[in-house]
Structures are given as C-alpha cells and as structure tokens.
Amino acid sequence: MGVRLIANVRRATNLAPMTPQDISKLIVRVSMSDRSAFDLLYRQTSAKLYGVCLRILNDRAEADEALQEVFVKIWTKADRFAVSDLSPISWLVAVARNHSIDRIRARRPAADDIDEAMEVADPTPGPEALAVASGERAAIDSCLDELEAERADAVRGAYLNGDSYAELAERFSVPLNTMRTWLRRSLLKLRECLER
Amino acid sequence: MTQANDRDMEQNGGENMLAAEYVLGVLPDAERRQVAARIDSDPAFAREVDEWEVRLSGMADAYEPVDPPADLKQALDGRLFAADASQAQRVGFWSSLAFWRTATAAALVAMVVALAIPYLTVDQGSITAERLVASLSHDDTDVHYFVVYDAAKSDVGLSHVTGARAEGRDFELWVIEGSNPPASLGVIPVGSNVHLAVTGDLKRRIEAGAAFAISLEPLGGSPTGEPTGPVVAVGDLTTI
Numbered sequence: 404m405g406v407r408l409i410a411n412v413r414r415a416t417n418l419a420p421m422t423p424q425d426i427s428k429l430i431v432r433v434s435m436s437d438r439s440a441f442d443l444l445y446r447q448t449s450a451k452l453y454g455v456c457l458r459i460l461n462d463r464a465e466a467d468e469a470l471q472e473v474f475v476k477i478w479t480k481a482d483r484f485a486v487s488d489l490s491p492i493s494w495l496v497a498v499a500r501n502h503s504i505d506r507i508r509a510r511r512p513a514a515d516d517i518d519e520a521m522e523v524a525d526p527t528p529g530p531e532a533l534a535v536a537s538g539e540r541a542a543i544d545s546c547l548d549e550l551e552a553e554r555a556d557a558v559r560g561a562y563l564n565g566d567s568y569a570e571l572a573e574r575f576s577v578p579l580n581t582m583r584t585w586l587r588r589s590l591l592k593l594r595e596c597l598e599r
Numbered sequence: 600m601t602q603a604n605d606r607d608m609e610q611n612g613g614e615n616m617l618a619a620e621y622v623l624g625v626l627p628d629a630e631r632r633q634v635a636a637r638i639d640s641d642p643a644f645a646r647e648v649d650e651w652e653v654r655l656s657g658m659a660d661a662y663e664p665v666d667p668p669a670d671l672k673q674a675l676d677g678r679l680f681a682a683d684a685s686q687a688q689r690v691g692f693w694s695s696l697a698f699w700r701t702a703t704a705a706a707l708v709a710m711v712v713a714l715a716i717p718y719l720t721v722d723q724g725s726i727t728a729e730r731l732v733a734s735l736s737h738d739d740t741d742v743h744y745f746v747v748y749d750a751a752k753s754d755v756g757l758s759h760v761t762g763a764r765a766e767g768r769d770f771e772l773w774v775i776e777g778s779n780p781p782a783s784l785g786v787i788p789v790g791s792n793v794h795l796a797v798t799g800d801l802k803r804r805i806e807a808g809a810a811f812a813i814s815l816e817p818l819g820g821s822p823t824g825e826p827t828g829p830v831v832a833v834g835d836l837t838t839i
Contacts, residue, residue, distance in 0.1 A: 454665045571625065591616070
C-alpha cells in the first residue's frame, strides 16, 4: 500500500519523493520533539490525512478542526509508533481515521445524514493506481471479493466512511443484530483469507 | 458458517472480534470509548487491535489526498508551540524519555532499531546532525540507560530507564573506540536524567563512531583508570 500512498501524497503536494523509511524516521524524530521533522511530516502527509478526515466527517470546518487534533496527537503520541507493526503511513492514517470516527460517533446520535455521507463515493482507481497497487491492498481486495457483495460493501463503508452498525443496518434494511452478525462473520472470513 | 466457527466467534474470538469491530469503526460511542480505554491499559488487547489495523490497512489506500487549507498549519503551530520554542523542545524531549522509562524494553529496542535506519536525504539543512544516541543494556542485567551526546554542547545526557546500582558501588561510563582501551567519561551521577561534560580527546573518540559501556565500580569510580568491575550495559552510538 505504501507505494501508492506515497505516490498520492507526492502528486497532491508536489514534493520530493519519500520512502516509507523516510516517513518512519520523521515520526521517530517527532517523538523526540524535533520541530523541523514535524514540519516536514506535515508537508508530506497532511493531504492524505485531510482526505481521511474529510471523507469520514464530510464537513470542511469539522475536518479542519479534526486534522489539527490529529497532528497534536501525532506530536504527543509519536512514541507509540515504535510499538506498532503498522507501516508509517498506515499508522498515521490510523490516527486520523480513529480520531475522525471518535468525532463522528460523538456527533451523530442518529443516522440522519447517511445520504449526505454516501455522496462521497469510492473513487474508482484509474489504470495508474491499479498498476502501482501493492501487496496489502491487493490482498484485502481479493479477500473482500470472496465475501458476498453486500457484505463487502458494508465492510468498506464502515472502514472508509465510518458508518456505524446502526447506519449500516438501516441502509441494508436488516435488524441491527443481523448486521452485527454479518460483519463479525465477514471479519472472521477476512482474517482467515488474509492468513492463507 | 459452521457451528465451530460460531463458537469461535462467541468464545475465543469474542475479544478478538471486539478489537476488529473497533478498528472497523462500527461500535457505538459508549462502547468505542470503553474499548479505547482498554487499549491504553491492556497491552495484549492493544496488540490484537494493532494486528487488525494491519490486516485492514490496505483499504485505506482508497482515501484520496486533499490539500488542507493553507493557514491550517499556522493554527496548528499556535496550538502546539505557543510557548518559547526552544524551551518546549527541551522539555518535550525529556518528558518523552520519561515515557520510555515506563515503556517496555521491547519498545525501546524497536525505537533504537528505527533510529538506526540510515538518514534521509531530503531537507538535510534543517536536521540536527550533531546528536548521537545510544541505548545501553545487557542481556545478563536489567540495567538500561538511554544516552544522548550533543556535540555542540559537549554534553552527554543519560536517562535512567531501569536497573539500580549495587549498595556501595557506582556506575561508570566508558567510551570505547576501535581497539583502544576504554576511556572514562566519569561516574554516572544518581538520578533519572543526568549529564556528564566531555572534552577534547573524548569528544573526538565519541564522534569517531564509538560504543558506550557502563561498568560497576567502587564508589567514586575505578581506582585504576580502567574498568575493574563487570560491564552491566553496552550500546553503539547512532546518529539521529
């Protein structure tokens, strides 16, 4: 995944190319309160992380606020990267995703803005993206393909848009417990498939 | 779905499924907060969450980058660095060390491995090039220090992670360059964050790419000028 993410970051910000190792080093230096590393990390990764916040929160003002909070977390919790098995980009995305989902869960009492959220559709990867898609993405995609189409959509919707069980249940017109069973079984199948 | 799988899901897999649901993001607010608190207090559970983050991370490729507003970084800096920048940097660095002191040895090893990755080629001008770090430890002891050498300040800072000195003994810090005999940097003062000043020849040795070692010595340090007691911790210096 890293390769395409980096390619995305580079395209969006027109910066010198960085490898995942470069990003790792920046995070390590940030954990030692190195401001110049923090500035460079922001320049290299803020567009990707803003994309995460915007897609989940679907609101510019809220995404602006969330992105700042995400980088405050990165500044104060960069030590934790050392004990994670995630690639550096994936770790940063996880911070942004989890923070945005925290915000949307706290904000959204009911599923009244599902339609709005769904307007941000999955971007269709172009030929270039397909060409550079690396192992991790290919693996999860082929494992999602083994699920029933509706269930794969539910997993993707939850992961990418931050949909809750309640929202997914309403969209797919099934009881909430049924949706929970669907997703748990789908996750188990994904785990089995990814470990093959 | 077989019955065996259902049992796995409800029993052995229950915890793991909770970790997966957290990562997927589908839990309601209250449950999500409970799980987040658990991640902070239960390392085994935190590992399961991390494993799920890794499994599902391929999907994150679909997030398209969007440039944030240009003035956002300035607002962020105002939020983080409103106080004196140099002061904040120093305090932040040592409070970070304070965190490591309570972290596991594994975390420190991972940290140092990360530090050992060769240096990046971009933006070299802004990098603090004259700092070297080392994690000093030994398989046979629980003594662990984190060391930072600052060339500009001629200073060696030591952060005590674990391992007490024996009653009536001192820890002494040595610099070992190539096949030369160890040279003493002095007795390490007692304390969690302490400093030793370094001069001329010792600076040259450190900057030549030396290793550090800590030996257990009589109070006041080695009487002979060479290590007399057992080496309790060693480590190579790495550029950061």
